[in-house]
Amino acid sequence: MSSIYFVALPLLFGFATPLLKRFGKNGVAYASTAMQAALFLLALNLAATSSWAVEVISINPPLGISFILNGASLFFVLLFMLLMLLFSLYYLGLRKEEPFPDENKFFILLNMLLASSIGLVLSSDIFNIYVFFEIAGISAYILSAYRKTPKALEAGLKYLLTGMVASAFLLFGIALIYIHLGSLNLAVLSGSFHTLPFNMKLLIGLLLFVGFGFKVEIFPLNFWVTDVYEGADPLIDSLFSSIVVKAYLFVFFHILYLFMPASPFAPFLLLAGAVSMLAAEIIALKQTNLKRVFAYSSLGQVGLIFAVLSLESRMAVEAGFFIVFAHSVAKMAIFLSLTSVIHAHKSEEISTLKTLNSPMITVTFIFSMLSLLGIPLFAGFVGKFLALKSFASSGEFLVLGIVLFASLVESIYYFKIAGNLFGKGERGAKLRLAPSQKAVFSILILLLVAVGTMPWLYSGFLHNASAAMVDTATYANLLTGGLK
Amino acid sequence: MMIESLFDYFNQGYVIQSLVDTGSMILFFIGFFGLLTQRHIIKIFMSISVMEIAVFLFFIGNIFDVKFTAPILGDGHDAFVSMNDPIPHAMILTAIVIGMAVFALGVSFAIEYYKLTGKTNINDISEMGER
Numbered sequence: 340m341s342s343i344y345f346v347a348l349p350l351l352f353g354f355a356t357p358l359l360k361r362f363g364k365n366g367v368a369y370a371s372t373a374m375q376a377a378l379f380l381l382a383l384n385l386a387a388t389s390s391w392a393v394e395v396i397s398i399n400p401p402l403g404i405s406f407i408l409n410g411a412s413l414f415f416v417l418l419f420m421l422l423m424l425l426f427s428l429y430y431l432g433l434r435k436e437e438p439f440p441d442e443n444k445f446f447i448l449l450n451m452l453l454a455s456s457i458g459l460v461l462s463s464d465i466f467n468i469y470v471f472f473e474i475a476g477i478s479a480y481i482l483s484a485y486r487k488t489p490k491a492l493e494a495g496l497k498y499l500l501t502g503m504v505a506s507a508f509l510l511f512g513i514a515l516i517y518i519h520l521g522s523l524n525l526a527v528l529s530g531s532f533h534t535l536p537f538n539m540k541l542l543i544g545l546l547l548f549v550g551f552g553f554k555v556e557i558f559p560l561n562f563w564v565t566d567v568y569e570g571a572d573p574l575i576d577s578l579f580s581s582i583v584v585k586a587y588l589f590v591f592f593h594i595l596y597l598f599m600p601a602s603p604f605a606p607f608l609l610l611a612g613a614v615s616m617l618a619a620e621i622i623a624l625k626q627t628n629l630k631r632v633f634a635y636s637s638l639g640q641v642g643l644i645f646a647v648l649s650l651e652s653r654m655a656v657e658a659g660f661f662i663v664f665a666h667s668v669a670k671m672a673i674f675l676s677l678t679s680v681i682h683a684h685k686s687e688e689i690s691t692l693k694t695l696n697s698p699m700i701t702v703t704f705i706f707s708m709l710s711l712l713g714i715p716l717f718a719g720f721v722g723k724f725l726a727l728k729s730f731a732s733s734g735e736f737l738v739l740g741i742v743l744f745a746s747l748v749e750s751i752y753y754f755k756i757a758g759n760l761f762g763k764g765e766r767g768a769k770l771r772l773a774p775s776q777k778a779v780f781s782i783l784i785l786l787l788v789a790v791g792t793m794p795w796l797y798s799g800f801l802h803n804a805s806a807a808m809v810d811t812a813t814y815a816n817l818l819t820g821g822l823k
Numbered sequence: 824m825m826i827e828s829l830f831d832y833f834n835q836g837y838v839i840q841s842l843v844d845t846g847s848m849i850l851f852f853i854g855f856f857g858l859l860t861q862r863h864i865i866k867i868f869m870s871i872s873v874m875e876i877a878v879f880l881f882f883i884g885n886i887f888d889v890k891f892t893a894p895i896l897g898d899g900h901d902a903f904v905s906m907n908d909p910i911p912h913a914m915i916l917t918a919i920v921i922g923m924a925v926f927a928l929g930v931s932f933a934i935e936y937y938k939l940t941g942k943t944n945i946n947d948i949s950e951m952g953e954r
Contacts, residue, residue, distance in 0.1 A: 466914055473921045477928065484932055490950050492936040496864070497948075499929045503871045504858070506925070507878060510918055511851075514882035517911060566951045 349450035410807035432773025494570025509550025558615035568634030577674030612646030658725030843884030
């Protein structure tokens with residue numbers, strides 16, 4: 340009884356809010372952060388002890404609901420808990436100066452988003468995945484429209500429209516799966532999916548690709564992403580970029596590996612990822628809005644992760660996980676510092692950075708961008724290096740070339756931002772940061788540098804995670820074994 | 824007589840099956856057509872809802888068997904044989920509730936947006952975009 344806490348406690352938190360409100364106006368904020376800290380410690384504890392674990396909720400599989408905790412899902416749970424905790428600590432500093440309107444609702448939505456992201460990762464039942472898909476969607480729509488300005492509402496509307504279309508297609512895919520195979524359990528389906536005729540596989544594959552494709556922000560289906568990032572508060576963008584997308588990415592590839600190992604569609608996915616990266620980086624060049632630039636940079640990195648994961652080898656998955664880690668941490672750092680900058684200067688243009696007067700934020704920006712670029716000594720380097728290595732070893736030199744070219748393009752606009760950061764000009768008033776915010780930035784930078792300089796400390800953990808991700812046989816046996 | 828034989832014809836499994844299949848697919852594409860052609864934001868939400876309902880119908884219609892009974896023990900049924908599968912019904916109930924919630928949320932966003940800007944055409948909803 341441990342992996343269920345990650346989903347149940349944040350969801351129950353919503354019901355406890357009326358009670359917590361009685362402890363003054365800080366009650367909800369502190370309780371939420373304390374709960375997230377406790378869950379983070381629990382995740383750390385699990386990382387030290389457990390390997391594979393099935394958590395059955397009331398009825399045995401394949402009928403009942405079950406959560407599976409293995410190396411791969413544990414990696415994501417740990418990452419989400421860590422980032423969410425840092426996010427909350429940052430917000431504790433921010434709320435003294437500029438709190439969100441109607442804070443209690445904000446915390447409920449935040450914890451709903453956390454619970455559903457973790458639920459997506461842990462769930463071993465495709466209908467449960469649909470339900471968590473929708474919960475994550477609903478909380479994300481509300482969070483992106485939270486400020487109720489025309490821009491925020493437009494972002495919410497766009498996100499919601501694409502989300503509705505995506506969920507209709509996903510449900511269609513799930514319906515076809517159930518009609519033809521008579522089960523919803525991922526483990527049972529992984530054994531029987533290959534018995535379907537090719538056309539049906541293609542149809543289901545397409546429906547699931549459209550369903551998840553909107554959410555994982557992959558090339559033909561990612562037209563809405565940058566508008567949502569621009570309209571939403573930068574604080575919320577940090578969650579979208581570093582937690583929500585990663586949960587959808589994991590669950591998409593989890594299903595792909597289980598249903599179609601060595602699938603004939605993998606080359607298309609590989610190309611979609613590479614094209615997605617290239618297109619995003621090129622369009623990012625001419626953007627002048629800071630949120631939009633980093634939204635495109637997010638699209639680019641997600642495309643890279645998508646391409647690496649569709650190679651389906653263990654080494655490639657390890658590379659993908661390294662990039663997931665580096666990108667999540669770096670984007671959390673960037674969007675949190677953007678929040679501070681935008682709230683202080685009330686402007687989102689790149690030229691605002693010329694008037695920025697805060698060494699801490701400058702350093703955070705520079706380190707995160709170096710890491711995203713894949714410069715040695717930063718976490719991004721390890722991921723990009725391993726990714727290029729796995730492209731080369733599977734003979735995908737076209738994709739390798741595209742990725743290298745896209746990284747080159749990426750470096751151009753990062754240098755533009757760095758130029759603005761160090762450019763000569765009138766510096767504004769010194770930007771004040773709360774101690775907790777300073778601590779968050781230091782931790783994020785330390786993580787990037789520590790993983791970059793000492794990757795061997797973490798590669799063992801990620802090795803296990805990637806081995807668990809591709810080990811579909813054990814996954815299937817674990818559930819069907821628990822059946823008897 | 825005529826009507827009875829007509830009912831008998833429609834009560835055959837494969838007739839119902841093909842009716843449900845073609846009907847729900849037509850409904851799905853009506854929704855899809857609406858999504859692509861309509862420009863009023865509320866009409867777009869309605870189109871997507873029609874698509875979702877088509878999926879619900881398709882799912883239930885394909886699992887349902889006329890000869891089987893409801894999955895309830897009693898009235899002479901003492902084992903779970905010749906009964907319809909209850910899982911899709913439970914799933915679709917969940918999906919209907921979720922769909923309705925998302926629809927309501929979307930309409931509330933649209934209303935808030937209309938109050939602020941007075942726009943309902945999706946083509947005009949473009950505060951942001953490539954500059």
